[in-house]
Amino acid sequence: MLKILIVGLLLAVIASLFSGLFFLLRDESRSRRVLHSLILRVTLSGLLLLIIGFALWHGDLSMNPTP
Structure with missing residues (x-):
């Protein structure tokens, strides 16, 4: 659900652009x-x-430091 929201916001930003x-x-x-x-x-x-920062802080998203 969170990833769908992030992709939706990215598409809205591109549409606004x-x-x-x-x-x-x-x-x-x-x-x-x-x-x-x-x-x-x-x-x-x-x-x-804000959503990405909150999701990283809350643990819903994680960064992948391995190449």
């Missing part, structure tokens, strides 16, 4: 949709980092 690019090329600075896309992307990325 491409929507911001689309709005940047399409609107030509006439709207604030690029700004809203950036705010959404930063918020989703922060949430993703």
